[in-house]
Amino acid sequence: MTLLSVEDLHTHFISRDLDNQIRTARALNGVSFSLDAGRILGLVGETGAGKSLTATSIMGLLRPPARVVGGRALFEGRDLLAMPEAEINALRGRDMALVVQSPKSSLDPLSRIGDQLIRIHRAHRKASERQARERAVQMLASLGIPDPSRRMQAWPHELSGGMAQRVLIALALMNEPRLLIADEPTTGLDVTVQAQILDLLRDLVRRTGIGAIIITHDLGVVAHYCDEMAVMYAGTIVESGPVRQVFAHPAHPYTANLIGATPERLKLGGARTVGGPPPNLFRLPEGCAYRDRCPQAGADCATSPPDVALGAGHIARCHRVAA
């Protein structure tokens, strides 16, 4: 069953420069993908590709100068992008939850962990302080946090990075959301903690049947933890499909380059390494945005490439791909 369906999402940064000219950075240029309940989608791409922006656009968290200028994001059939703020605010933290990359700075420094967990629960559900507290302790325990009652009393600054990330996951899960978006949830954590957190997320999806999007620039994470993947480049999804399929037969030249370029650690890192810098969002080339870096580019690439369906949900956006 389709949980989230993003269709042709466009997000621009619209600002005025010093000469009072309107400048538009076309940061998302037609992002489309869909996610079924019970599945994990890996959204992968190099830094600046627009992964976080995709998440914040969907959740209605953009702040000026960023603005959604087109597209739909259907969550259980309802278009998130057309919802009034009050309505989508009621969904956030309840039916769809976000886990972010900087867990320590994302917790309210002046509230204890327990109080933050209670706060999000009571903001969305009718529950007494005591019920919420019990639930919070259970949640911390279920995430493998030792001595949860004592942790409830902790201040954010007392937590390690990995512990803070668990607390963020606990916050995200307090209201049993049906969609979880984790934006680089393990960046900056050491490798063992990374694996623990990702195992936790995977078990959670398997156990509860929610849908999850893991945003990452680490192809290894995608290979190990995700069912589906979507590869982003300059604000578009250039290729998407089942993880095994895409790894075995990358169809888009960019994906092929990525997978070929990173055989061992499968890590993109700050990867601007794969054949030159990404294009300037203020002056995107006509047609395929990958044109300047693509070894297979031809004259036809000056027109927008089509999404070519390759079967079993595998799609690539390129002139060279044949169904």
Added chain:
Amino acid sequence: MAGLLARRIILVVPLLAVILLFTFLLVRISGGDPVGLLAGPTATTEEIALVRASLALDQPIWVQFGVYMGKVLQGDLGNSWLSNRPVLAEILDRAPATIELMFWGVLIGAGIGIPAGLRAAFRPDGSFDQTTRFLSLLGFSVPTYWLGLIMLFVFFYLLGWAPPGMGRIDLFLTPPDRITGSYLIDGLLAADWEAAGSAFSQLVLPVLCVAIISAAPIIKQTRAIALEVLASDYIRYARAQGLPHGQIRAMALRNSMTPVVTFIGTEITGLVGTTSLIEYVFAWGGLGQYGLSAIIAGDFAVVQGYVLVLALFSVLVFLAVDVFVMLTEPRAGATP
């Protein structure tokens, strides 16, 4: 927690020693004979002999410092040669006037400045923000002395709404018995409505001056602090959690308070100078006016005592701010 507080308070001791050293040296290095400076130009031979003996000038300088410190700790700040009265007594007489003026001025300044700064930050570049930015720019650029005079000119001379700037109470009224030292409060306590009313109307203009001058930087700083808080990861994440807007604002407010209070603390210590000028304009008879006159007259015992009291005041303000931060800020480690 008690340990942390105690440690912070103990820190005051070496600070005080440094301050005393400074006020001690003030008289020693001002050039001229310290005896002459302290005894004043009108001193008789006996007075000079008395001052000379009290300074232990025949001893090495660090013994002299020890003697000075011992006296200060016993409350002996020397005598003013102008009035021939103990400096401490004169300072204690005048302190309530200044405290009253600064207290109400800063209270009103912060009462206007904090909400205005917050409101401006919630809608940056909105019409409210632009208006307050203009007003606080005015508050920044107007010279203190001139502001006091303009207030008197408009509200006393032109409109007749305020009494003349001639002290803290109508000349023909007797001040109420001293309890707190504030004529307004003492008048109210003594149920002397006439005195309280007069004290109040005398307070309005000078307090307004202090309020205007202190509000301008408070607005600017509160706005900047709140903007930074609103752009923080935790506020963005609070939005991602779908918390109600009221709760998010409250969170922003709470997180802005520590830096705002810290700022106001530093502002208060700087405001002492400004208040002195306002005291002058309104013939307020407070500490500031006292100190200024002493500097002009070269009344060194008073200058020494005045500087000491100012420094002590700053130390206390910073101590209070630090204690506030400790009690409200978990990262400071003393939160219960």
